[in-house]
Amino acid sequence: MNINRLIHTKLPFTTLARSSNSNYKTTMASRLHKTNSEEYELAIEKLNTLQSNLSRLKIARIEKQTNPEAKLKDMRQFLQRCDISQQQIDSLPVIHVSGTQGKGSTCAMVERILRAHGLNTGFFSSPHLIEVRERIRLNGEPLSFSEFSSHFWSCYNRLL
Numbered sequence: 801m802n803i804n805r806l807i808h809t810k811l812p813f814t815t816l817a818r819s820s821n822s823n824y825k826t827t828m829a830s831r832l833h834k835t836n837s838e839e840y841e842l843a844i845e846k847l848n849t850l851q852s853n854l855s856r857l858k859i860a861r862i863e864k865q866t867n868p869e870a871k872l873k874d875m876r877q878f879l880q881r882c883d884i885s886q887q888q889i890d891s892l893p894v895i896h897v898s899g900t901q902g903k904g905s906t907c908a909m910v911e912r913i914l915r916a917h918g919l920n921t922g923f924f925s926s927p928h929l930i931e932v933r934e935r936i937r938l939n940g941e942p943l944s945f946s947e948f949s950s951h952f953w954s955c956y957n958r959l960l
Contacts, residue, residue, distance in 0.1 A: 840945040843952040844932065881958045915940055 863870070876886065895910060897903045904925060911921050923937040933942045943951070 836944075836946040836949065839949040843949045843956075846956060847932065847952065878959055882955060911937075911940065 879886065879889065895907075897906050897910075907923060907925060911923050914921050920939055921937075923940075925935050928935045933945070933948050936943050936948070
């Protein structure tokens with residue numbers, strides 16, 4: 801699976817990590833013999849270590865208010881590490897739904913309408929209710945365990 805299923809543009813989104821990451825080969829070698837379920841569990845464990853606690857979120861909120869341009873600069877660098885340009889992001893056809901209630905229902909309805917008209921859809925929501933894979937759907941289907949793991953490790957290794 802690649803991101804082209806989602807956006808119809810050619811984003812260079814592969815499962816290769818930056819070659820400068822010396823731990824990448826070791827990490828990949830140790831994971832070669834894992835099952836999809838084990839690989840998924842490792843990805844979830846690592847993802848959970850990245851969760852910010854409340855005190856860090858408060859500091860980030862203050863930093864954002866005092867220097868929002870710095871956060872944009874960081875985001876641009878993250879995109880660059882993943883070989884995604886600002887122009888590619890700007891070209892994505894996106895429907896952003898916000899508010900206090902009804903976002904999930906609204907998104908589900910819009911997704912079904914678009915798919916009924918033959919369009920490919922990508923769906924992201926947060927937070928998840930049961931498991932993280934339910935946050936991301938392509939054409940109405942959640943990512944498989946192996947797709948989630950593959951894309952998680954690709955991003956993780958690039959953003960180290």
